[in-house]
Every structure is written in structure tokens, then in C-alpha cells.
Amino acid sequence: MGSSRVKWLAAAAGAALALAWVMAQGLPQGEGKALVEQRCSVCHGLEVITSNRLSAAEWDAVVGSMIGNGARLDxxxxxxxxxxxxxxxxxxxxQAAPAPADEGAKVYAACQGCHQANGAGVPGAFPPLARHVPAILAAPGGRAYLPLVVLGGLQGPIEVEGVAYNTPMPAFASLSDAQVAAVLNHVASSWGNAALLKDFKPYTAEEVRALRRPLTPQQVYAQRAKLGLK
Known part of the structure; x- marks a missing residue:
């Protein structure tokens, strides 16, 4: 199997995991849920909705655009x-309530298909988080960069411990600020990472919220380049 085929399959796997996460989470209960599921998912997946955080006026403009394109809503x-x-x-x-202590492990269940349960990744396909996350946190600007990877994904060639990787990582912008903080704290404290970190201060939902902004995986990659990491 050629390298391009392997990369395509890896990318497809990552996208499938992202979609599986969204579908597993589902839409929150409330008046209007059935309408959103019935009318909005005709043209696109639910991840298009759950990956956005918009004001009421902005959502109204989006819905108006859907109606203009044929959505049936009076x-x-x-x-x-x-x-x-x-x-x-x-x-x-x-701005969800703080996640319970075990929430990070629960959120990481959507990550371990690629990065593995032991954080070792898959050489040449999915980079390890063990040892690599402490290296990122040690770089100037690394702490602010990590939440962007979870929220915006990552696309571009990188090198970790001498091994090249170029598999796109999907965005998980549908996670709440508390969930992003929880999974980052879980990763930072697992697989021996805690021993490699000095005076690590756990992420908070407020910190993630201050960093959250719409970025493409390519834009996140550009942020990585500024850290001086390969």
C-alpha cells in the first residue's frame, strides 16, 4: 500500500472518530431539538452545528441562509x-460547569483511537502524546497552543522524536471549555508526563474560553511553527 493511500486512510479514520464523537454526544435535549435533527441534518451533519458558538443574531442569519437554500421552516x-x-x-x-476529575479520561476515549490508550501513538501515522506534550508545554507559547490543537485540529508535517507525521487531526470544537481543560490535564498527568513537567498548573475552563477562537487546522499548524518545534 502506497504512502499516499496510508495517509488518506489515516485522515479518514481521524474524521470518522470526530464524527463518531459528535454522534455519541448527540444534541442536547430541549424544544427545537427534533426540528434541528429533521430539517438541518438533511444537507449537512450535526458536527456543523456542534462545532460552532454563535450569538442568536448570528444563528438567525445561518438559519435564514438555510431557508434560502431550500430548508423547510416557517x-x-x-x-x-x-x-x-x-x-x-x-x-x-x-462556559460549562467545571468537569469532574474523571471527565478528562472520558473525553480522551475519543482520542485514543489515534493516540492510543497509552499515549504512544502510531509511528508514522499518529504522533505520541507521552513525552511530546511536556516538550510542547516547555516551549514559549506552548501552553496557549495546546488548547488550539484540540479545538481547531492540526494539518501539516511535524516531527516527533525523529519520526515524521503528516496525518490531519480533526477539530473537536464541540467540546466545552471544561472538557478541553479536563482532557489536557489528563494528558499532562498521564504516561509519565507529570514527572517531566515542572510546576504545571492545571488548565481551567476560563483559560480555554479565553483562547477559543475559530481556526482551521492549517492555521493551528502555523501557530505550532512559532513554537520552534519541528
């Missing part, structure tokens, strides 16, 4: 859908 239904989206996927929705 005025009353439009108001219900916009209210639902603004409530559950509004700009304040990411």
Missing part, C-alpha cells in the same frame, strides 16, 4: 430553531 419554526441553537450552541454555551 417563521414559527425558525424562531424555535434559533432559540434552541442560541441556548445550546451560543457564545456563552461553552
Amino acid at each position: 417563521d414559527a419554526e425558525r424562531k424555535v430553531v434559533v432559540a434552541y441553537l442560541a441556548t445550546h450552541f451560543g457564545k456563552e454555551a461553552a
Whole structure:
């Protein structure tokens, strides 16, 4: 099997994991959920919704665009859908309550298909998190960079411990700020990483919220280049 075929399969696997996470989480309960599932998912997957954090006015513009493209929603239904989206996927929705201590391990279950349960990754396909995360945190700007990888994904060639990787990582922007903080703290404290970190201060939901912004995987890669890492 050629290297391009391997990369394609790896990328497909990553995208499938991201979609599986979204579908496993599902949409939150509330008035309008059924309408969103029935009318919005006709043209796109639910991950398009769950990956966004928009104001009510912005969601109304999005829904209006959907209607302009053929979505079947009357005025009353439009108001219900916009209210639902603004409530559950509004700009304040990411400010979830602090995640329980074991939440990081639960969130990491969506990561270990690529990075493995032991954080060792798959040589040449998925980079390790063991030992590599402490190296990132030790780099100037590395702490602010890590949440961006979880939220925005990563696409571009990197090198970890002498092994080259170029498999795109999907974005997990649907995670709450608390969940992102929890999974980063889980990774930082697992597989011997804690012993390699000096005076590590756990991430908080507030810290992640301050860093959250829409970035493409390519833009996140550009941020990595600024760290001086390969």
C-alpha cells in the first residue's frame, strides 16, 4: 500500500472518530431539538452545528441562509430553531460547569483511537502524546497552543522524536471549555508526563474560553511553527 493511500486512510479514520464523537454526544435535549435533527441534518451533519458558538443574531442569519437554500421552516419554526441553537450552541454555551476529575479520561476515549490508550501513538501515522506534550508545554507559547490543537485540529508535517507525521487531526470544537481543560490535564498527568513537567498548573475552563477562537487546522499548524518545534 502506497504512502499516499496510508495517509488518506489515516485522515479518514481521524474524521470518522470526530464524527463518531459528535454522534455519541448527540444534541442536547430541549424544544427545537427534533426540528434541528429533521430539517438541518438533511444537507449537512450535526458536527456543523456542534462545532460552532454563535450569538442568536448570528444563528438567525445561518438559519435564514438555510431557508434560502431550500430548508423547510416557517417563521414559527425558525424562531424555535434559533432559540434552541442560541441556548445550546451560543457564545456563552461553552462556559460549562467545571468537569469532574474523571471527565478528562472520558473525553480522551475519543482520542485514543489515534493516540492510543497509552499515549504512544502510531509511528508514522499518529504522533505520541507521552513525552511530546511536556516538550510542547516547555516551549514559549506552548501552553496557549495546546488548547488550539484540540479545538481547531492540526494539518501539516511535524516531527516527533525523529519520526515524521503528516496525518490531519480533526477539530473537536464541540467540546466545552471544561472538557478541553479536563482532557489536557489528563494528558499532562498521564504516561509519565507529570514527572517531566515542572510546576504545571492545571488548565481551567476560563483559560480555554479565553483562547477559543475559530481556526482551521492549517492555521493551528502555523501557530505550532512559532513554537520552534519541528
